Amino acid sequence: MSDQSITTIPARAQTLTVLRYMSPREPILMLPGEEDGYGTRWTLSGQQVQPAIAQYLMARGLIAETGRTELGARKLTLTTAGLRVREDGIHWWSGLSLSEKLRVIIFG
Structure with a gap:
């Protein structure tokens, strides 16, 4: 990961955690809110x-809608680019020392 791409990722450690937990069986669910987008939740x-x-993952094309649940929530799964970013992120994280990981967790 280049230094420029790292600084644009919101809450890097949490973003990587989200990417690590995603799989075809565990998509992000986008629960619809109001028409203007207020109240939308992602789980x-x-x-x-x-x-x-x-929103970062969607804007970068790392996740895409693959359908809806029976209750109307949108299912968002990793794209090919998302899978590549996840693998790069895991490799980057494993190369950090304990103090570097703590710095990333605390300061983003």
């Missing part, structure tokens, strides 16, 4: 995903 395995992270 993964029942836990809320920060809106900034979900």
